[in-house]
Structure formats: C-alpha cells, structure tokens
C-alpha cells in the first residue's frame with residue numbers, strides 16, 4: 001500500500017515509518033523538522049520504498065505533494081507535542097495541532113485519498129475521573145493541546161460523513177521508547193545526566209499516568225486498522241498499570257547509577273498548567289480485538305529511561 005505519514009520524522013512517526021516499510025509498504029514521510037529530525041529517519045533513507053519530504057503540512061507545497069503521491073492511506077501525526085509550551089500560547093495548538101489536521105483532510109479530499117489514521121490523545125478527556133471509555137462525555141479538555149485534538153476529531157468526523165472518508169482515531173496515552181523528542185522521561189534523564197547531583201521535578205511527583213511503549217502502541221494500531229472504520233472507529237490505547245513521576249525519577253537515579261543524587265520536588269500535583277495529573281483508560285474495545293501489550297507501564301518507562309541514558313552516555 002502507498003502510505004503518507006505526516007510528522008514522519010518525529011518520535012512515533014519515525015518508528016511507524018520503519019514498521020510500515022518492514023510490512024512491505026511504500027512510505028512518504030512529511031515533516032517540517034520543527035520537532036522531528038533527519039537523524040530519526042537516517043536509517044530508512046537507503047530503502048527505495050522510503051521518501052522524505054521536509055514540508056510544512058499547512059504550507060502550499062503539501063497539497064501538491066498529496067496530489068502527486070495519491071496515497072491510499074494517511075497516518076496523520078504532525079502536531080505540536082510540547083504541551084507545557086502551548087499552555088502559554090493559545091495560538092500554537094490552533095496552528096500546529098488543529099490546522100495541520102484540517103490541511104491534511106483538505107489535501108486528502110483533493111487527492112481522492114479516503115483512509116486516515118489519526119494520532120489523538122487522552123488530553124481530549126480533560127480532568128475526568130474514573131476508567132474512561134471511548135463513549136465518555138461530555139468532553140472538556142483543560143489544555144489548548146487537548147482542545148485542538150478534540151476539534152481535529154470533530155472535523156475528521158464531519159469529513160467522513162460528508163466526503164466519503166473513513167478514519168481510525170487512536171487516543172494515545174503517554175507514549176515512550178527510543179528516540180524521544182519530548183516529555184518527562186527525556187527531560188529528567190537529560191537533567192540528571194548533566195547535573196549528576198540534583199534532579200528538579202515539575203510538580204510534587206504524585207502525577208500518575210499510564211505509559212505505553214511505542215512498539216505496543218504501533219501493534220495496537222496495526223491490528224485495529226484491519227477492522228472496519230464504518231466510517232470512524234475510535235480507540236483508547238493503554239497497557240497495564242500506571243507510573244508516578246516519583247517512580248520515574250527514582251528509576252532514573254538508579255539507571256544512571258547516581259544513588260546519592262537529590263530529587264527535588266515542586267509543589268502541586270500538576271507538572272504545568274493544563275497537565276492532567278491522573279487518568280485511567282478502559283481499554284476493553286482494543287483488547288476485544290485480541291491486542292495484548294508486551295510491556296506494562298513500569299517496564300515501558302524503564303526501557304525508555306535506559307535507551308535515553310545510553311544516548312546521553314554516547315553523546316558525552
């Protein structure tokens with residue numbers, strides 16, 4: 001299948017490109033490299049079925065590219081992934097997390113591409129209590145990022161209803177793995193690797209969220225897209241258990257072999273304004289398809305810490 005991946009040089013996008021190539025697909029990855037990097041896709045460049053286009057999805061060249069490639073399916077991942085930054089600037093997620101979706105849908109419509117896989121997020125649920133299933137509502141995001149992703153879901157629904165498209169929407173939890181571009185694991189490992197003696201943590205460490213290894217996320221997506229969308233299928237994805245920021249910080253100290261380093265916590269249970277300190281998913285829908293993740297939350301976090309620590313060691 002001919003597939004176009006937006007955000008294809010990012011953390012999840014680059015891993016997805018590799019997986020799609022391994023499955024025999026032809027992949028065109030688009031990324032403006034605002035958060036992604038050429039380094040992330042360097043190992044793929046030799047593959048004749050892979051092509052990289054350094055473009056802004058909201059720019060004039062993108063619809064032309066979509067029209068010339070005419071992919072059968074688009075995986076839309078391009079977005080702002082720095083949620084803490086966007087809490088200070090409401091326009092950031094409007095342009096980078098919502099308009100990227102709108103322009104992707106428009107380019108697909110003109111090119112005649114009908115299938116979309118969308119990277120949504122738990123942030124659309126806001127600060128809702130209990131084990132959240134896909135039908136939970138009303139939805140009240142508390143970050144501009146969550147609002148832009150929820151608006152994206154709404155536009156996807158309307159495009160599917162009016163323009164004959166079909167879409168699989170995946171509400172990711174916190175995803176971790178090798179080649180992170182952002183997030184608590186990356187920030188904390190780099191901070192402690194640099195300071196060696198002190199680790200400053202945002203919030204009081206009690207934030208408690210499900211983390212999922214990127215390979216488990218991609219195996220869930222692989223499986224779900226084999227089932228019909230009719231016209232929109234929405235899935236919450238999460239593995240077993242959750243991890244607190246305190247557990248994460250302590251594991252980082254252990255993996256970096258700096259047992260004497262002091263962990264200094266902030267105040268309040270949010271890492272930044274708009275941070276949802278705790279959430280839980282009901283994942284019966286994706287599990288009913290037979291999906292089972294290989295790592296639980298704690299194992300996923302440890303694997304990501306080890307990979308980032310190794311990267312820091314090699315580059316120092």
Ligand SMILES: NC(=O)c1ccc[n+]([C@@H]2O[C@H](COP(=O)([O-])OP(=O)(O)OC[C@H]3O[C@@H](n4cnc5c(N)ncnc54)[C@H](O)[C@@H]3O)[C@@H](O)[C@H]2O)c1
Pocket residue numbers: 006007008009010011012013030031032033034035036037055056057058076077078079080081096100119120121122171172173174175176181182
């Ligand atoms: N990593 C997570 O924990 C997580 C959780 C929930 C949802 N998501 C979603 O998954 C997707 C991938 O996230 P990620 O963690 O790989 O983040 P990432 O920042 O590594 O990837 C996003 C990519 O999109 C690119 N991009 C941004 N704006 C663009 C534009 N206008 N045109 C072209 N490229 C653009 C960036 O350069 C980056 O490479 C995003 O949509 C994100 O919102 C991620």
